Amino acid sequence: MRKLILTLFCTILFSHLRAQQTQRLTQNWEYLKGDLGGIYEAIRPVKAGNPESVPLWENVNLPHCFNATDAVDPDLNYYQGPGWYRSQLTVSNPYQNGRTLLHFEGSGQKTQVYIYDVKVAEHVGGYDEWTADITAAVEAFRKNPLFQKQFKGKIPVEIRCDNSRDLEMIPSDLSDFNIYGGLYRYLNLVYAPQVSAEKVFAHASVDVKGALGQLKIGTRLWNPDGVDTVLVKVEVKDPQGKLVSSWKKELKAFYGTKDLWETTIKNPKLWSTENPNLYTVETSILANGETAVHKEKVGFRNFEFVKKGPFMLNGKRLLLRGTHRHEDHAGVAAAMTEEQIREEMVLMKNMGVNFIRLGHYQQSRIVLELCDSLGILVWEEIPWCRGGLGGESYKNQARTMLTNMVEQHFNHPSIIIWGMGNENDWPGDFSEFDQHKIREFMKELNDLSHRLDPSRKTAIRRCDFCKDIVDVYSPSIWAGWYRGIYTEYKEVSKTEFDKVDHFLHVEWGGDSHAGRHSENPDNALSQVKTGKGADERAGDASLFGGSARVSKDGDWSESYIVNLIDWHLKEQETMPWLTGAAYWPFKDFSTPVRPDNPVPYMNQKGVIERDFTKKEAYYVFQSYWTSEPMVHIYGHSWPVRWGNADEQKMIKVYANLDEVELFLNGKSLGRKKRDSQDFPAAGLRWMVSFNEGKNTIKAVGKKDGKVITDEITQEYQTAKWDKPAKMILEKVSEKEGIAVIRVKILDKNNVLCLDAQNYISFGLTGDGKLIDDQGTARGSRRVQLGNGRAEISIKLNNGKSVASVKADGLPSTFIEL
Numbered sequence: 056m057r058k059l060i061l062t063l064f065c066t067i068l069f070s071h072l073r074a075q076q077t078q079r080l081t082q083n084w085e086y087l088k089g090d091l092g093g094i095y096e097a098i099r100p101v102k103a104g105n106p107e108s109v110p111l112w113e114n115v116n117l118p119h120c121f122n123a124t125d126a127v128d129p130d131l132n133y134y135q136g137p138g139w140y141r142s143q144l145t146v147s148n149p150y151q152n153g154r155t156l157l158h159f160e161g162s163g164q165k166t167q168v169y170i171y172d173v174k175v176a177e178h179v180g181g182y183d184e185w186t187a188d189i190t191a192a193v194e195a196f197r198k199n200p201l202f203q204k205q206f207k208g209k210i211p212v213e214i215r216c217d218n219s220r221d222l223e224m225i226p227s228d229l230s231d232f233n234i235y236g237g238l239y240r241y242l243n244l245v246y247a248p249q250v251s252a253e254k255v256f257a258h259a260s261v262d263v264k265g266a267l268g269q270l271k272i273g274t275r276l277w278n279p280d281g282v283d284t285v286l287v288k289v290e291v292k293d294p295q296g297k298l299v300s301s302w303k304k305e306l307k308a309f310y311g312t313k314d315l316w317e318t319t320i321k322n323p324k325l326w327s328t329e330n331p332n333l334y335t336v337e338t339s340i341l342a343n344g345e346t347a348v349h350k351e352k353v354g355f356r357n358f359e360f361v362k363k364g365p366f367m368l369n370g371k372r373l374l375l376r377g378t379h380r381h382e383d384h385a386g387v388a389a390a391m392t393e394e395q396i397r398e399e400m401v402l403m404k405n406m407g408v409n410f411i412r413l414g415h416y417q418q419s420r421i422v423l424e425l426c427d428s429l430g431i432l433v434w435e436e437i438p439w440c441r442g443g444l445g446g447e448s449y450k451n452q453a454r455t456m457l458t459n460m461v462e463q464h465f466n467h468p469s470i471i472i473w474g475m476g477n478e479n480d481w482p483g484d485f486s487e488f489d490q491h492k493i494r495e496f497m498k499e500l501n502d503l504s505h506r507l508d509p510s511r512k513t514a515i516r517r518c519d520f521c522k523d524i525v526d527v528y529s530p531s532i533w534a535g536w537y538r539g540i541y542t543e544y545k546e547v548s549k550t551e552f553d554k555v556d557h558f559l560h561v562e563w564g565g566d567s568h569a570g571r572h573s574e575n576p577d578n579a580l581s582q583v584k585t586g587k588g589a590d591e592r593a594g595d596a597s598l599f600g601g602s603a604r605v606s607k608d609g610d611w612s613e614s615y616i617v618n619l620i621d622w623h624l625k626e627q628e629t630m631p632w633l634t635g636a637a638y639w640p641f642k643d644f645s646t647p648v649r650p651d652n653p654v655p656y657m658n659q660k661g662v663i664e665r666d667f668t669k670k671e672a673y674y675v676f677q678s679y680w681t682s683e684p685m686v687h688i689y690g691h692s693w694p695v696r697w698g699n700a701d702e703q704k705m706i707k708v709y710a711n712l713d714e715v716e717l718f719l720n721g722k723s724l725g726r727k728k729r730d731s732q733d734f735p736a737a738g739l740r741w742m743v744s745f746n747e748g749k750n751t752i753k754a755v756g757k758k759d760g761k762v763i764t765d766e767i768t769q770e771y772q773t774a775k776w777d778k779p780a781k782m783i784l785e786k787v788s789e790k791e792g793i794a795v796i797r798v799k800i801l802d803k804n805n806v807l808c809l810d811a812q813n814y815i816s817f818g819l820t821g822d823g824k825l826i827d828d829q830g831t832a833r834g835s836r837r838v839q840l841g842n843g844r845a846e847i848s849i850k851l852n853n854g855k856s857v858a859s860v861k862a863d864g865l866p867s868t869f870i871e872l
Contacts, residue, residue: 076149076245076246077158077243077244077245077246078243078244078245079117079241079242079243080117080142080144080242080243080244081116081117081118081241082116082117083142083143084114084115084116084117084119084140084141084142084238085112085113085114085115085140085141085142086112086113086114086115086119086138086139086140087110087111087112087113087138087139087140087141088121088134088138089110089136089137089138089139090136090137090139090215091110091139091215094169094172094174094213095172096110097139097141097169097211097213098141098171098172098211098213100205112139112141115140117140117238117241117242117390118237118238118239118240118241118242118387118389118390118391118392119140119237119238119239119390120163120235120236120237120239120387120388120389120390121134121138121216121218121235121236121237122134122233122235122236122237122388122389123386123387123388123390124386124388124828125828126233126235126383126388126645126647126656126830127645127654127655127656127657127828127829127830127835128656128828129650129655129656129835129836129837130837132647133233133645133647133656134236135218135219135220135228135234135236136217136218136219136236137215137216137217137219138215138216138217138236138237139213139214139215139216140213140214140216140237140238141211141212141213141214142211142212143206143209143210143211143212144209144210144212144244145208145209145210146193146209146210146244148190148246149246150246150247150248150249150345151249151343151345152249152280152343153190153246153247153248153249153345154188154190154246154247154248154249154251154277154279155188155189155190155193155244155245155246156186156187156188156189156190156244156245156246156247157176157186157187157189157212157242157243157244157245158184158185158186158242158243158244158245159178159184159185159186159187159238159240159242160184160240160241160242160243160419160420161181161182161183161184161239161240161417161419162178162181162214162216162237162238162239162240162242163181163182163216163218163234163235163236163237163239163389164179164180164181164216164217164218164221164224164234164235164236165177165178165179165216165217165218165219165224166178166214166215166216166217167214167215168187168189168212168213168214169212169213169214169215170189170192170193170195170196170210170211170212171192171196171199171201171210171211173192173195173196175187175188175189175191175192176188176189179224179452179455180452180455180456180459181218181234181235181416182416182417182418182438182456183417183455183456183459183460183463184420184459184463185459186245188279189210189212193210196210196211214238216236216237216238217236218234218235218236218237220234222442222445222449222484222485223445223446223448223449224449224452225437225438225439225440225442225445225449225452225453225456226415226416226438226439226440226441226442227440227441227442227443227483227484228442228484228647229441229442229481229483229484229648230415230438230440230441230442230648231441231596231646231648231649231658232381232383232414232415232644232645232646232658233383233388233389233645233646233647235388235389237389237390238390239382239388239389239390240389240390240419241393247277247347248340248342248345248346248347249278249280249282249342249343249345250276250277250278250280250282250285250308250340250342250343250345250347251276251277251340251347251349252274252275252276252277252338252340252347252349253274253275253276253277254274254275254312254462255272255273255274255336255338255349255351255466256271256272256273256274256275256312256462256465256466257270257271257272257336257351257353257466258270258271258273258465258466258510259334259353259354259355259468260355260357260510261323261325261355261356261357261369262357263357263370264370265322265323265325265355265357265369265370266321266322267319267320267321267322268319268320268321268323268355269317269318269319269320270291270300270317270318270319270320270334270336270353271314271316271317272289272302272314272315272316272317272318272336272338273312273313273314273315274287274312274313274315274338275311275312275313276308276309276310276340278308278342281308282308282342282343283307283308284305284306284307284308284342285305285306285308285340285341285342286303286304286305286306286340286341286342287303287304287305287306287315287338287339287340287341288301288302288303288338288339288341289301289302289303289315289316289336289337289338289339290336290337290339291318291320291334291335291336291337292334292335292337293323293324293334294324294332294333294334296335299320299334300318300320302315302316302318304316320334320355323355324355325354325355325356325369326354326355326356326427326430326468327356327368327369327430328368328373328409328410328430328431328432329430330430331354331427331428331429331430331468331469332354332355333352333353333354333427333428333468334352334353334354334355335350335351335352335353336350336351336352336353336466337349337350338350338351351466352424352427352428352466352467352468353466353468354427354468354469355468356368356369356468357369357370358432358471360512360526360527360557360559360634362556362557363552363553363556363632364632365631365632365633365634366559366634366635368432373409373635374627374633374634374635375409375410375432375559375634375635375636375637376407376408376409376410376635376636376680377408377409377410377411377412377432377561377635377636377637377638378403378406378408378410378411378412378637378638378639378640378641378662379411379412379413379414379561379562379637379638379639379640379641380399380403380411380412380413380414380418380422380640380641380642381414381640381642381644382418382419382422383642383644383645383665384399384642384665384666385664385665385666385829385830385831385834386666386828386829388645391419393421396419396421396422396425397421397425398667399641399642399667400422400425400426400429400431401425401429402641402663402667402669403431403641404429404430404431405677405681405683406641406662406673406676406677406680406681407676407677407679407680407681408431408641408676408680409430409431409432410431410432410433410434410635410637411426411431411432411433411434411637411641412433412434412435412436412474412561412637413433413434413435413436414436414477414639414640415436415438415440415474415477416436416437416438416440417435417437417438417456417459417460417463417464418435420463420464423435423464423467423469423470424467426467426469426470427467427468427469430469431469432469432470432471433467433469433470433471433472434470434471434472434473434474434514434559434561434637435460435464435470435472435473435474436473436474436475436476436477436514437453437456437457437460437474437475437476437500438456439453439475439476439477439479439500440476440477440478440479441477441478441479441481441483441484442481442482442483442484442485443481443482443483443484443485443487443488443493444485444489444492444493444496445484445485450496453496453500454499454500454503457473457475457500457503457504457507458503458507460473461473461504461507461508462507465507465508470511471511471512472511472512472513472514472526472527472559473504473508473511473512473513473514474513474514474515474516475497475500475501475504475513475514475515475525476497476500476515476518477515477516477517478516478517478518479493479497479515479517479518479521480517480518480519480520481593490520493518493520493521494520494521494524497515497518497521497524497525498524501513501524501525512525512526512527512557513525513526513527514526514527514528514529514559515528515529516528516529516530516531516561516562517529517530517531517562517591522554522555523555526557527557527558527559527634528555528557528558528559529558529559529560529561529562530551530554530558530560530590531562531590531591532544532547532548532551532560532562532563532589532590533562533563533564533565533589533590533591533595533606534547534563534589534623535565535580535589535605535619535622536563536564536565536566536604536605536606536619537589537590537591537592537595537596537604537606538583538587538588538589538590538591538592538595538604539583539584539585539587539588539589540580540583540585540605541580541618541619541622541623542622543585543586543589544563544589544622544623544626545626545629545630547588547589547590548560548630548633549630549632550588552632552633557634558634559634559635559636559637560633560634560635560636560637561636561637561639562637562639563623563636563637563638563639564616564619564620564638564639564660565605565606565609565615565616565619565660566606566611566616566652566658566659566660567611567612567613567615567616567659567660567670567672568611568612568613568653568654568659568832568839568841569613569643569659569664569668569670569692569831569832569833569841570613570692570693570832570833570841570842570844571610571611571612571613571653571812571840571841571842572612572613572614572690572692572693572696572841572842573610573612573614573615574614574696574697574698574704576610576612576614576615576618577615577618578610579603579605579608579609579610579615580605582603582608583603583604583605583608584602584603596648596649598651598652610812611653611659613670613671613672613692613693614689616670616671616672617671617672617675617689617707617709617735618735620638620662620672620675620676621675621734621735621736621737622734622735623636624675624676624679624680624731625679625731625732625734625737628679628731628732629732638662638676639660640658640660640661641661641662641663642661642662642663642664642665642667643657643658643659643660643661643663643664643665643830643831644657644658644661644665644830645657645658645665645830646658653812653832653838653839653841654830654831654832654835654838654839655835655837655838656830657830662676664831664832665829665830665831665834666829666831666834668831670692671687671689671690671691671692674687674689674709675709677709677711678709678710678711678737679711679731679737681711682711683711684711684712684756684758684759684761684763685710685711685712685763686708686709686710686712686715686754686755686756686763686764686765687708687709687710687754687765688706688707688708688752688753688754688765688766688767689706689707689708689709689736690706690752690767690769691767693769693842694769694770694842695769695770695771695772695807695809695842696745696769696770696771696772697771697772697773697809698745698771698773699773700747700773701744702744703742703743703744704742704743704744704745705740705741705742705743706719706740706741706743706752707735707736707739707740708736708739708740708741708754708765709736709737709739710729710737710739710754710756710763711729712729712756712757712758712763713728713729713756713758714726714727714728714729714756714757715727715729715739715754715755715756716754716755716756717741717752717753717754717755718751718752718753718754718755719741719743719745719750719751719752720746720750720751721751724741724743725741727739727740727741745769745771746771747771747772747773748770748771749768749769749770750768750769750770750771751766751767751768752766752767752768752769753765753766754766772807772809774806775806776801776802776804776806776807776808776809777802777803777804777806778802778808779800779801779802779808779811779813779843779864779865780801780802780803780865781800781801781803781865781866781868782798782799782800782801782815782860782862782865782866782867782868783798783799783801783868784796784797784798784858784859784860784868784869784870785797785799785870786870786872787846789851792850792851792852792853793826793848793849793850793851794823794848794849794851794872795846795847795848795849796817796846796847796848796849796858796870796872797844797845797846798815798817798840798844798845798846798860798868799843799844800813800840800843800844800862800865807843807844808843809842809843810842810843811840811842811843812839812840812841813839813840813862813863813865814837814838814839814840814862814863815837815838815839815840815845815860815861815862816836816837816860816861816862817836817837817845817847817858817859817860818836818858818859818860818861819849819856819857819858819859820856820857820859821854821855821856821857821872822851822852822853822854822855822856823849823850823851823852823854823856823858823872824849824850824852825847825848825849826847826848826849826850827847832845833845833846833847833848834847834848835847849872851872855871855872856871856872857869857870857871857872858870858872
């Protein structure tokens with residue numbers, strides 16, 4: 056119990072930090088993969104090259120993840136274990152009797168902090184924020200002769216992170232995502248006055264008519280010295296920065312959370328997905344002549360999940376058009392920069408997203424702030440994901456993470472749902488799997504969430520024996536992928552909708568290998584049994600065994616996925632009872648449980664690749680969900696189509712325009728009107744006869760007098776191919792020291808095998824370096840072909856190299872660079 060209280064104490068000291076003097080600690084860090092024999096190995100004085108200089112550390116910038124590349128290394132299990140970081144800080148706190156703090160926005164998964172050789176804090180949990188107060192340790196070290204002699208007036212800090220496998224921690228290592236290690240979110244050095252606001256709870260609400268807003272302000276002080284009296288001042292400013300209400304009062308020091316003030320705002324400017332109006336709450340704490348200022352953004356909105364009905368925002372029906380997000384990116388894994396996070400969230404909004412489920416853990420404050428400002432509603436959840444239910448320390452971690460998540464993100468108007476768990480019907484970590492015990496703990500978490508925040512709903516996904524506990528339930532419906540065919544989607548959804556009071560469909564879709572296309576994408580559907588539901592079942596993620604299903608027997612082409620998505624979106628327009636649905640996920644992400652996928656260790660269900668490259672599916676969503684004029688011909692990444700001479704082929708155009716005209720090789724094929732219920736491509740499809748060889752395709756539409764166009768070039772191949780016989784390797788481009796090479800598979804007659812899906816492996820020797828371990832179709836040294844070809848990039852390093860490619864059953868081939 057004492058450990059739990061200590062963890063809570065460390066974890067909740069977070070939100071006031073931005074308002075004080077804060078410095079992101081991004082540079083001048085060293086990292087060591089593995090453990091030390093003792094803390095002295097990190098601080099002993101030694102010159103480079105001496106025997107005592109081992110183990111060797113590498114220079115890194117923060118944020119940094121242990122698993123930046125090995126999470127998608129096709130030849131390894133990703134590293135799970137300890138790692139160390141060290142730096143030397145210049146500490147100069149401007150406040151008399153102020154506090155010096157290290158504020159962690161997230162570190163995985165167990166973290167210990169040292170000042171010189173003194174452990175000052177530790178934390179368990181990889182996704183919530185927490186703070187280490189280093190004030191006393193810094194002052195003590197200043198008195199140490201080594202402060203000047205060895206460290207030249209700087210403060211040595213050492214941090215140990217550890218993502219070792221641990222059954223008594225959440226999330227489970229059976230989860231379909233990596234349990235990353237490292238300082239993979241921002242670390243801040245913070246100077247706070249003697250007294251400050253540890254947390255400000257600003258609860259904004261509005262009546263159904265939107266005429267009267269209420270704002271309740273509570274706070275918790277950070278007052279370790281026990282100062283007797285403080286002056287508290289609160290100012291509320293509207294979205295334009297105009298002061299609309301204020302309050303000031305001198306108070307005796309208090310402990311715990313105290314309700315301070317309640318005010319009303321007449322006719323507030325409402326927060327919505329279209330107009331995300333944000334008010335500013337500025338809380339000032341004055342004590343002993345120093346002032347701490349804390350700012351929060353809030354929004355006035357009301358929402359309702361109508362019983363057996365749709366979702367309402369500010370009194371009007373809103374169809375939740377959603378997706379999901381993991382904190383994961385090519386080349387950095389979880390260590391995404393603020394700029395990368397912003398780019399990702401803007402891509403989502405530009406696709407038409409108004410809702411997101413954050414899978415499956417508390418995410419960076421940057422994400423939530425962007426959801427607030429962009430107008431994206433949020434389901435955020437704790438990482439009780441798969442594996443079963445552990446012992447008391449396991450439960451304590453879940454309770455702590457739920458408390459931290461709710462308190463740390465309480466003020467965000469974007470959040471409407473707190474998630475209690477995901478796939479909690481999935482056993483595996485413990486010999487006992489007791490549904491009754493899982494239900495009891497789910498009830499406990501559900502009650503705790505409602506006590507912490509009565510204003511939001513609770514939810515879980517895929518645990519039918521707990522669906523009556525939470526406010527909102529999402530069953531597992533994967534029509535057209537793990538089970539059934541996608542034309543069953545509406546029927547299956549209505550059946551599940553009728554089983555609960557509040558239904559929200561999160562997770563649907565399927566995998567697509569970027570750059571793979573098909574002339575007959577729906578062939579696999581003929582093998583799939585229908586009428587037996589579309590719920591995901593145990594083993595469905597496997598590519599081996601079991602009954603026919605598209606996930607195992609389909610071609611994983613972008614051509615199939617755009618059809619599946621197209622069908623779902625057109626059906627959602629005719630489901631007036633539907634609250635909404637969220638496509639799984641927005642971006643491909645790494646996972647340790649899918650080593651056999653076309654890009655090994657990648658979940659490839661995203662509508663963009665792991666490096667932000669858009670797949671064709673992105674534009675299908677845009678055509679349904681956005682109003683900014685757009686037109687997109689399917690097949691930008693499909694260089695060669697195939698078939699018989701004079702065979703009719705379909706060209707599909709995805710657009711949100713009323714009418715589109717198509718041109719093939721300069722000749723108009725006529726105009727067609729868009730009708731969302733005319734599947735596929737909302738009626739914007741043409742049957743054409745391609746010329747052998749090169750064909751130019753152009754689509755033209757208008758909106759508000761503005762001409763919108765898209766154009767692509769595709770080859771058309773009529774030559775039939777035999778089985779793969781050989782590979783050719785060629786350099787296709789070179790720019791700024793980066794070469795791109797491409798492998799093609801040919802038959803014995805040198806005809807390109809356009810349906811070849813062999814696994815190939817690139818290699819390199821010499822001065823250059825493969826740009827691999829990116830988790831993308833063009834950034835993996837081992838990858839499955841798309842339409843008989845694959846590419847990878849090479850950093851030449853101003854030298855010479857020999858690149859190779861090999862595949863089982865085919866002669867290896869080489870190219871000099």
